[in-house]
Amino acid sequence: MKAYKKEVQFTIWMTAAFILVGNVGLIFSIFPVDAMLFGFPVMYIVPILMGWFGVFLLTLVAGKIGNRIDDEIERENDTLGNADEAKEV
Amino acid sequence: MEQSWQLDNPILGLVVVGATFVLFYIVGFISNRQSKSAKELYVGGSNVGAITNGLAMAATYMSLATFLGITALILQLQVPFIMLWIQLILAIPLITIIYGTSLRRMGAFSPTHFIRDRYGTTASIIAALFMILVSIMYALGQMIGIAITFETLLGIPYITGLFIFGILIVGYITIGGMAGATNNAAIQMVIIALMFIVPLAAIMKAIGASGWYFPPLLYSDMVPAMMDALPSFFDYQFSPKWYFSIIPALTIGALGLPHLAMRVYTASSLKSARSAMVWFAFILGLVFSATYAMGFVGVFATTTQGVTISDADADKLTIILNMVYNPEWVTALVIAGAISAGLSTLSGNLLAIGALISQDIISTLKPNISQRLNLRIGFIAIFAGGIASILLAINPPAFLVVSILWAFGLAGVTNAPLIIVGVWWKEANKFGAIAASVIGGAIYIIVSPFVFPSIVLTGHGVTDGMGLSGAMLAVPISFILLIVVSYITNRMPGLSGKLTKQADIELIERIHGWKDIKAYRYNSTLGAGITVIVSAAVAIWALMPWGM
Numbered sequence: 026m027k028a029y030k031k032e033v034q035f036t037i038w039m040t041a042a043f044i045l046v047g048n049v050g051l052i053f054s055i056f057p058v059d060a061m062l063f064g065f066p067v068m069y070i071v072p073i074l075m076g077w078f079g080v081f082l083l084t085l086v087a088g089k090i091g092n093r094i095d096d097e098i099e100r101e102n103d104t105l106g107n108a109d110e111a112k113e114v
Numbered sequence: 115m116e117q118s119w120q121l122d123n124p125i126l127g128l129v130v131v132g133a134t135f136v137l138f139y140i141v142g143f144i145s146n147r148q149s150k151s152a153k154e155l156y157v158g159g160s161n162v163g164a165i166t167n168g169l170a171m172a173a174t175y176m177s178l179a180t181f182l183g184i185t186a187l188i189l190q191l192q193v194p195f196i197m198l199w200i201q202l203i204l205a206i207p208l209i210t211i212i213y214g215t216s217l218r219r220m221g222a223f224s225p226t227h228f229i230r231d232r233y234g235t236t237a238s239i240i241a242a243l244f245m246i247l248v249s250i251m252y253a254l255g256q257m258i259g260i261a262i263t264f265e266t267l268l269g270i271p272y273i274t275g276l277f278i279f280g281i282l283i284v285g286y287i288t289i290g291g292m293a294g295a296t297n298n299a300a301i302q303m304v305i306i307a308l309m310f311i312v313p314l315a316a317i318m319k320a321i322g323a324s325g326w327y328f329p330p331l332l333y334s335d336m337v338p339a340m341m342d343a344l345p346s347f348f349d350y351q352f353s354p355k356w357y358f359s360i361i362p363a364l365t366i367g368a369l370g371l372p373h374l375a376m377r378v379y380t381a382s383s384l385k386s387a388r389s390a391m392v393w394f395a396f397i398l399g400l401v402f403s404a405t406y407a408m409g410f411v412g413v414f415a416t417t418t419q420g421v422t423i424s425d426a427d428a429d430k431l432t433i434i435l436n437m438v439y440n441p442e443w444v445t446a447l448v449i450a451g452a453i454s455a456g457l458s459t460l461s462g463n464l465l466a467i468g469a470l471i472s473q474d475i476i477s478t479l480k481p482n483i484s485q486r487l488n489l490r491i492g493f494i495a496i497f498a499g500g501i502a503s504i505l506l507a508i509n510p511p512a513f514l515v516v517s518i519l520w521a522f523g524l525a526g527v528t529n530a531p532l533i534i535v536g537v538w539w540k541e542a543n544k545f546g547a548i549a550a551s552v553i554g555g556a557i558y559i560i561v562s563p564f565v566f567p568s569i570v571l572t573g574h575g576v577t578d579g580m581g582l583s584g585a586m587l588a589v590p591i592s593f594i595l596l597i598v599v600s601y602i603t604n605r606m607p608g609l610s611g612k613l614t615k616q617a618d619i620e621l622i623e624r625i626h627g628w629k630d631i632k633a634y635r636y637n638s639t640l641g642a643g644i645t646v647i648v649s650a651a652v653a654i655w656a657l658m659p660w661g662m
Contacts, residue, residue, distance in 0.1 A: 029632075029634075029635050032626065033538075035211075036211055036212060036538075039211050040208060040211065040212060043204050043207055043208055043211075044201075044204065044208075044361060044365060047200060047201035047203060047204040047365065048200075048201050048357070048360065048361060048365070049200075050194075050197030050198075050200065050350070050357055051197075051354060051357040051358055051360070051361075053350065054197075054350050054352070054353070054354040054356075054357040055354045057350070063331075063334055064334025064335065064337055065334050065337055066337075066348045068348065068350065069193060069196075069348050072196075072197055072200055073196070073200060073331075073403055073406060074331075076200035076201065076203055076399065076402070077203070077395075077399030077400070077402065077403055078399070080203050080204065080207065080395050080399065081392070081395045081396050081399055083207065083395075084207050084391050084392045084394075084395040085392055087207060087210075087211050087388070087391070088388035088389060088391065088392055091210075091211060091215065091384075091388050092384075092385055092388060095215075095384060095627060098626070098627040098628065099627065102627070102628065102629045102630070105629065105630050
């Protein structure tokens with residue numbers, strides 16, 4: 026049950042995080058900001074930076090957690106196998 | 115004054131393009147000697163390393179549009195188009211986490227392979243037909259780009275270039291297969307990055323930008339002059355609704371693109387697929403950011419430096435900037451880079467068509483034909499798909515990116531819901547899948563400006579043409595139909611004999627990595643209900659006036 030819940034929650038939250046980081050332009054279209062950053066308008070450069078480095082960081086996180094959840098599913102499968110063997114005895 | 119843009123010394127360009135072709139043919143030939151089975155042909159034996167695969171994913175995705183189409187639309191739409199393009203980087207990460215690893219675990223060749231096992235033959239053939247249309251529309255964009263590039267390179271008429279070079283390229287892909295395509299795509303990604311970013315640095319230096327040594331991000335010293343000359347450049351122009359519509363059309367659309375998903379299945383392991391997504395995000399972010407810089411420089415050059423580019427030449431912006439500011443040999447390299455970009459995407463598209471026809475349609479209808487015949491049909495399908503896209507490109511739409519982005523929406527309507535819901539909800543069944551794909555797809559095609567120009571949602575040409583408005587209506591309808599029709603038909607006793615509930619349940623547990631079956635897993639009625647409510651709200655919003 027634990028690994029299943031983690032898998033579903035990870036997928037939902039990670040998908041939401043990716044969509045958010047890739048669509049910062051949508052946020053600025055609702056809440057416009059009139060400021061400059063690194064010589065560019067904030068509403069121009071922040072979506073570009075988030076769409077590159079933000080997404081890149083999220084892929085690192087998603088890769089790590091995804092691998093860990095696979096291992097947990099594997100472990101739950103193993104305990105299941107042991108339980109079955111125990112029953113058979 | 116109208117100026118015609120063309121290389122003074124076409125031999126130079128031809129030599130460079132010819133040399134890259136020879137390289138690709140050799141890599142394709144060596145790699146393809148191992149392609150003895152369908153699995154080798156379409157997913158490279160599922161044995162491709164993370165860096166090669168990450169680079170190949172980026173090259174497959176980064177079509178010729180990077181060199182030609184995007185900069186043209188930045189010239190026309192300015193910042194809104196940049197905002198639209200940014201989220202395309204989400205494609206591979208979202209495919210990987212939402213369903214890519216599950217389908218890799220299943221050993222699927224293509225998304226349709228999953229649809230066949232999950233929903234049965236009829237649904238998979240409908241999905242395959244839509245995916246072939248998607249792949250051809252996508253390949254069409256590349257063909258147009260290739261013909262335009264050769265027009266600029268040699269001054270030969272568009273149609274002549276289209277046929278001669280189109281057939282040459284289709285021949286190369288047919289010979290190469292996926293193993294060749296993957297190795298070549300990785301090489302092509304390096305060529306694309308170098309041929310785009312280094313010449314851009316030279317252009318920025320010529321214009322006087324102090325940050326020329328890192329073009330993707332260091333061009334802020336040109337911002338004040340841009341704001342003086344064209345104060346509206348940074349305006350968002352459109353309402354939040356327009357920006358929202360990007361999510362169903364392109365973010366979800368990319369999840370249904372067969373040639374992208376196929377890249378995930380080529381990974382040697384699930385861990386390797388996840389590392390590939392990291393490489394993909396890094397390299398794609400780099401080149402995408404450079405593309406926005408190129409678009410910015412293009413607008414800057416036309417508004418402040420007296421460079422004139424007619425509407426008809428908009429797609430050639432990148433090449434024209436190189437002609438104006440760089441020596442001819444640099445432009446020749448850029449042209450080789452553009453051709454590489456078209457080639458890698460086109461090979462992904464055509465291989466997807468090959469896999470769809472031979473694996474998903476022929477093998478489904480006639481499961482007993484020999485593997486050799488099946489492989490031969492695959493090669494014929496790859497070639498025929500290429501010829502179809504050449505014929506469609508005879509009368510191209512105004513901007514080459516428009517047909518590509520419209521294809522995203524069609525994939526989002528007809529395929530993405532079937533795959534996403536199919537992987538995560540056991541109740542989804544073939545009646546829901548067929549209803550979603552057929553009705554959703556029909557609505558999307560009807561409200562597009564290509565079939566009935568008077569039935570559109572916004573009346574804003576590019577917004578309707580790129581499928582933004584159509585997908586915002588049709589994608590949620592497709593999700594609703596899939597969930598509601600499945601839910602109802604599962605409860606009709608008369609239909610239970612036609613459904614394969616137990617097999618579906620076993621498949622879903624297995625592709626998520628489970629060895630046992632638990633009723634509580636992937637069975638949330640609440641989750642399905644929330645999806646229906648949110649989808650209904652989005653579809654109603656899409657029907658309300660867009661005010662454009």
